[in-house]
């Protein structure tokens with residue numbers, strides 16, 4: 216029998232991975248009989264038949280799939296240590312959900328926060344963050360703590376090594392905002408100030424970026440190790456095979472995959488999604504080579520379809536109410552009201568705000584949003600009667616919810632869990648109309664603490680790493696995913712150093 220090339224396509228994600236029919240095809244395995252060696256057997260059991268033969272276009276030390284905050288952060292220590300990194304991105308632009316996000320970074324203990332006089336111990340801030348994660352049904356709490364504790368160093372690294380610019384927390388901490396919130400330079404929605412300098416630093420260190428190519432398969436060698444990946448161009452007219460000592464899957468969550476949401480979190484299948492970046496391809500590719508998926512049925516995180524508005528409640532007094540005038544969720548959370556809106560089948564909700572917000576630290580975000588969404592912004596209204604009539608909310612209900620709101624802020628006590636912005640809303644009032652969307656998933660590929668992909672029996676899938684929202688241990692947000700990426704990048708520097716010294720010894 217003619218022996219074929221050593222390199223095999225071992226994990227495959229078909230082009231139309233969004234349909235349930237392909238979902239099962241993605242996870243199917245094809246045993247190739249002619250592979251008989253013991254090492255080859257493990258890999259061969261995941262081989263996908265009838266694929267074009269592997270033909271490498273380029274070789275690199277580490278191949279990072281996905282260029283959100285995780286992938287970009289992962290590449291930094293590797294390039295700084297002198298290793299080659301290729302980053303592949305299925306979209307034409309870099310950044311993924313990370314770039315589109317509201318930019319609220321849950322960071323503790325960074326230099327810029329300390330300089331702003333925030334001296335609260337990280338362990339104390341963790342208690343607050345932990346409560347939030349538990350409320351969101353997040354399961355990997357111990358590792359989350361590790362990432363939270365590493366978030367300050369992540370922010371410092373980006374500021375010191377890449378000139379990423381964060382806003383001075385003093386500009387918004389007077390508003391009573393959480394002490395572990397860090398914002399990009401221009402406030403809500405300005406992730407460009409953080410990610411563009413990071414991208415430019417990677418470029419200057421020699422990173423190779425390949426945009427518009429989607430990873431559709433993993434490539435295995437004769438020892439059963441993952442040693443590269445296959446990519447197809449957006450029009451499927453071109454294909455590239457890239458060889459690497461290690462592959463890092465940093466492809467984000469699966470909030471945009473209707474098929475995966477239906478399979479794992481069917482309660483949320485009829486809620487729309489904000490982006491197209493997170494369609495779970497990384498999870499399917501890892502699963503296709505024996506990686507275990509876990510926690511996929513953890514709660515799906517929802518937010519506003521105009522994400523900056525969901526973040527306003529951190530920085531000024533706001534009130535979130537249903538069309539019938541019922542208060543929905545704590546306003547100093549980007550997710551609570553969206554979830555309550557879906558659970559209550561309200562369809563949409565209002566965020567009521569005043570000049571205290573539009574003239575506060577996030578005035579840029581308010582002005583930009585209001586001018587972009589003129590038909591969603593109602594007001595100004597001089598009193599509650601005008602607000603009720605303008606938004607078609609029953610006046611008696613509106614008066615009741617405002618009375619409750621006033622006593623909540625006066626007593627600084629909220630049954631829905633709010634912990635900041637204890638200021639009354641004073642007319643003129645404005646109302647912003649918004650709808651809930653899926654924005655983030657927890658759960659994904661099972662890994663150890665260095666990001667090494669693990670099988671159901673806890674065995675490492677050699678050569679394959681996963682980090683950020685694609686991983687079961689990631690997904691808590693920008694800063695944690697950035698810290699996770701950095702951590703995996705550093706772990707791979709050690710691995711590559713070991714390989715190098717072994718190679719030198721054996722020479």
Ligand SMILES: Cc1cc2nc3c(=O)[nH]c(=O)nc-3n(C[C@H](O)[C@H](O)[C@H](O)COP(=O)(O)OP(=O)(O)OC[C@H]3O[C@@H](n4cnc5c(N)ncnc54)[C@H](O)[C@@H]3O)c2cc1C
Pocket residue numbers: 280281282283284285286303304305306309310311312313314315316317318319320321428429430431465466467468489490491492493494496497518522526549653654655682683684685690691692693694696
């Ligand atoms: C609307 C919205 C608002 C948010 N606001 C906040 C916030 O304020 N604070 C916060 O902490 N978190 C927020 N989040 C969550 C945050 O964006 C994510 O936790 C974080 O961006 C995940 O980073 P990541 O690098 O793991 O994934 P991503 O940033 O999604 O990056 C993954 C990248 O991989 C690419 N990719 C996927 N599949 C492939 C493939 N097969 N081949 C090649 N490339 C591929 C994608 O195109 C994408 O660029 C928000 C999310 C959304 C959607």
